[in-house]
Amino acid sequence: MxxxxxxxxxxxxxxxxxxxxxxxxxxxxxxxxxxxxxxxxxxxxxxxxxxxxxHDGERVPEEVEENIDWVNNLMENYSTEDEKNAFIQRMKNFFNKEKKVIAETLDRLESY
Ligand code: SF4
Ligand code: SF4
CATH class of the missing domain: 3.30.70.20 (Alpha-Beta Plaits)
Incomplete structure (x- = not known):
């Protein structure tokens, strides 16, 4: 993009x-x-x-920072260590899902 x-x-x-x-x-x-x-x-x-x-690739560091800022802002809603740890795990699950979607999309595009 x-x-x-x-x-x-x-x-x-x-x-x-x-x-x-x-x-x-x-x-x-x-x-x-x-x-x-x-x-x-x-x-x-x-x-x-x-x-x-x-090119889009130049934005990678900027987009990583935006993701980290997003996580940090949401983290402010949690106060205990347990809550924060559970939240971080949910965010990891979310980003892993995104990674899987991208990987499977790339696999499909290989056959074009
Ligand atoms: S790549 Fe540039 S020129 Fe092509 S559609 Fe997008 S904005 Fe328009
Ligand atoms: S300098 Fe480049 S980006 Fe700006 S208007 Fe001209 S062609 Fe478009």
Missing amino acids: PWIKESDCVACGLCVDNCPVKAISMIEKKAIIEFEKCIRCGRCHDICPRDAVR
Whole structure:
């Protein structure tokens, strides 16, 4: 999934004009992708003169931090060690389930 690094976007509008499904808008002189509309064609990435359209893989550390922040915020609802331990186990179960869904999806895509 492409994303736009705001600090590198110079609002030239090339990506907006070339997106085949009109998934990119210019808001306050920065290009923004509407992820629900994006069909992952990669055209915006190829056309951007400033390399502002970035690959998804670069967001991994950021998304890990978001997950950890989420867990830490929810943890504040628990006070005893037992409650916290049970909560962490539930969160591990949740992330393991997500991992399994991704792994099985990748397996299925191998046959395409
Ligand atoms: S092509 Fe690149 S620099 Fe131009 S508006 Fe799109 S993201 Fe910004
Ligand atoms: S990847 Fe394709 S569909 Fe998605 S925002 Fe870029 S140009 Fe539009």
